Amino acid sequence: MSPEAPKAYRVLARKYRPESFAALIGQEALVRTLSNALEMKRLAHAFVLTGIRGIGKTSTARLLAKGLNCIGMDGSGAETLEPCGDCEPCTAIAAGRHVDVLEIDAASHTGVDDAREIIEGVGYCPVSARYKIYIIDEVHMMSKSAFNALLKTLEEPPEAVKFIFATTEIRKVPVTILSRCQRYDLRRVSADMLEAHLQKICEKEGITHDAVALRTIASAAEGSVRDALSILDQAAAMTADKLVGDAVNDMLGRPGRGESLVILQATLDGDAATALAQFARLHKNGAEAEMVVTDLLNIIHQASLVAAGADLADLIENERPGITALGNLGIAKLGRAWQMLLKGHEEVSKAPNPTTAFEMLVIRLAHTANMPTPSDILQKLPNAPHANVKDPSHATKASVASPATSATLSYTPQKDDPAAHSTNSGQMSGNGGQQQAVVEETLPETEPHPAETAPAAPPHLEPTTKPIASLADIADLAEAKDEMLLAARIRTHLRLVGLNPGFLEVALTEKAPKPLIGDLAKYLTKWTGQRWLVSVSDGPGGKTLAEERAEHAVLLRNDIAETPLVKAILTMFPGSKIEAIKPINSKGCSENLHGNANNEPEMNAVEKTE
Numbered sequence: 001m002s003p004e005a006p007k008a009y010r011v012l013a014r015k016y017r018p019e020s021f022a023a024l025i026g027q028e029a030l031v032r033t034l035s036n037a038l039e040m041k042r043l044a045h046a047f048v049l050t051g052i053r054g055i056g057k058t059s060t061a062r063l064l065a066k067g068l069n070c071i072g073m074d075g076s077g078a079e080t081l082e083p084c085g086d087c088e089p090c091t092a093i094a095a096g097r098h099v100d101v102l103e104i105d106a107a108s109h110t111g112v113d114d115a116r117e118i119i120e121g122v123g124y125c126p127v128s129a130r131y132k133i134y135i136i137d138e139v140h141m142m143s144k145s146a147f148n149a150l151l152k153t154l155e156e157p158p159e160a161v162k163f164i165f166a167t168t169e170i171r172k173v174p175v176t177i178l179s180r181c182q183r184y185d186l187r188r189v190s191a192d193m194l195e196a197h198l199q200k201i202c203e204k205e206g207i208t209h210d211a212v213a214l215r216t217i218a219s220a221a222e223g224s225v226r227d228a229l230s231i232l233d234q235a236a237a238m239t240a241d242k243l244v245g246d247a248v249n250d251m252l253g254r255p256g257r258g259e260s261l262v263i264l265q266a267t268l269d270g271d272a273a274t275a276l277a278q279f280a281r282l283h284k285n286g287a288e289a290e291m292v293v294t295d296l297l298n299i300i301h302q303a304s305l306v307a308a309g310a311d312l313a314d315l316i317e318n319e320r321p322g323i324t325a326l327g328n329l330g331i332a333k334l335g336r337a338w339q340m341l342l343k344g345h346e347e348v349s350k351a352p353n354p355t356t357a358f359e360m361l362v363i364r365l366a367h368t369a370n371m372p373t374p375s376d377i378l379q380k381l382p383n384a385p386h387a388n389v390k391d392p393s394h395a396t397k398a399s400v401a402s403p404a405t406s407a408t409l410s411y412t413p414q415k416d417d418p419a420a421h422s423t424n425s426g427q428m429s430g431n432g433g434q435q436q437a438v439v440e441e442t443l444p445e446t447e448p449h450p451a452e453t454a455p456a457a458p459p460h461l462e463p464t465t466k467p468i469a470s471l472a473d474i475a476d477l478a479e480a481k482d483e484m485l486l487a488a489r490i491r492t493h494l495r496l497v498g499l500n501p502g503f504l505e506v507a508l509t510e511k512a513p514k515p516l517i518g519d520l521a522k523y524l525t526k527w528t529g530q531r532w533l534v535s536v537s538d539g540p541g542g543k544t545l546a547e548e549r550a551e552h553a554v555l556l557r558n559d560i561a562e563t564p565l566v567k568a569i570l571t572m573f574p575g576s577k578i579e580a581i582k583p584i585n586s587k588g589c590s591e592n593l594h595g596n597a598n599n600e601p602e603m604n605a606v607e608k609t610e
């Protein structure tokens with residue numbers, strides 16, 4: 001071969017594969033832990049390396065294999081984290097031809113036979129090295145039976161055998177395997193570190209660049225060294241080794257997360273124009289609307305984590321200020337944006353023209369961004385949080401408790417109870433451009449009574465010995481005896497005319513089923529142990545329980561709509577309406593309305609109100 005013959009081009013990611021732990025960038029914690037384990041002679045039989053793609057798992061595995069088998073130049077070295085790289089085992093492992101170091105890609109060898117092959121080999125001593133080492137890449141891809149076969153070996157591994165597993169999806173590796181491994185997590189490499197790494201390589205390779213270009217590549221790589229080097233490779237080839245930021249951006253042709261961040265920031269600032277202009281630019285470069293929405297959702301998720309006080313360690317540096325700023329918007333606004341985006345994602349993916357759908361989504365989001373959240377309004381209203389506590393007349397009016405139906409609402413603020421409070425939560429949902437405010441008025445609770453509310457028709461689990469004094473008692477009894485259909489029919493079709501122990505007189509609705517009366521007499525007699533006579537009257541009778549309930553719901557809704565706080569919210573959000581009325585417990589959460597076995601507390605609440 002003549003010296004002028006062009007050398008085969010080696011991609012940068014391969015050329016700059018780290019040859020020592022010192023050259024492994026961004027994994028200082030891992031190296032420290034490994035070297036501690038080595039010093040204290042606590043190296044396990046099996047290691048599992050986990051982290052995102054292209055972060056150095058396979059490099060680490062090979063380095064570890066070298067370190068375990070390196071004998072040094074004089075042939076007398078022991079295990080080390082600084083393999084010499086020149087001894088026979090080191091060079092053989094680097095070239096991938098050492099007989100005792102086997103690399104298996106589980107993605108292509110997933111069967112139980114492969115695992116059996118391994119196990120059969122495990123029995124033999126290493127041919128020439130100190131340890132026989134199995135490197136199993138993408139170990140999560142192994143089949144269940146392969147894992148089982150492997151597990152037996154891991155339980156009692158021969159002295160001179162080591163396993164090094166690498167995986168991007170640690171959750172798919174069975175716990176039984178994991179519990180027998182030392183686990184090492186490789187971290188995402190920060191954008192700053194990647195940028196410095198790229199800088200060094202550019203110098204060595206004679207690639208000129210501006211600052212934006214390297215930062216763009218470092219950011220696009222999202223913490224993966226291999227991705228960073230692949231993008232650099234591609235960009236250098238495209239620009240003949242003269243990297244310029246704009247060209248790199250164009251080449252990437254996808255919304256950099258930084259650009260998506262700009263769109264989101266502008267949108268949540270209510271600045272639709274800037275957001276749309278930014279999107280138009282991205283779109284011109286080939287970015288797809290759906291991809292951008294996914295990005296925006298992802299960013300909102302991270303910002304919400306920040307708002308909730310989560311650790312920022314995994315954020316990419318140059319995004320940190322932007323995401324932190326978004327986090328400051330607060331969970332209420334971020335949650336509202338999340339819901340709109342989630343719905344928008346569906347719209348964009350189904351729309352005949354996704355670009356138009358995306359633009360509509362941005363406009364809607366920006367429009368809503370300027371609207372206060374219900375809690376903002378609450379802050380602005382003078383004395384709002386106590387508005388209905390200070391006005392007991394409202395509370396009394398709204399308390400539409402009825403002993404007859406025992407459908408009551410614990411809406412009973414006590415004048416001197418400092419715990420009595422009213423909070424408010426709400427959410428907006430964008431619906432085809434039409435704004436709909438869902439306002440949840442939460443009601444002060446009279447602790448310690450569990451709450452119940454009329455519109456939700458909670459089941460009443462009364463003790464069956466309770467005397468029957470109303471139609472509701474009978475319906476409740478049927479329900480307690482698991483006769484749900486009968487209970488429903490009693491509520492819907494019976495109008496009370498008269499009731500004495502052992503005698504019930506009712507009028508029927510037009511649609512009442514024929515056997516209802518006979519069934520009722522039979523069951524009442526059976527349940528109470530007393531003979532019951534049920535007669536049908538021609539008279540009009542009272543309202544059915546269902547009608548009463550519906551009426552109460554309307555009354556309650558009207559009363560709540562008249563409270564100062566809700567009235568203000570309804571005025572400030574034109575077109576908004578009360579969607580649901582729920583009681584809250586002392587922690588400010590909505591109560592589960594079911595499973596309220598004791599009706600007594602509500603009765604007390606009613607007495608106090610009256």
Ligand SMILES: [Zn+2]
Nearest residue numbers: 070084087090
């Ligand atoms: Zn060596």
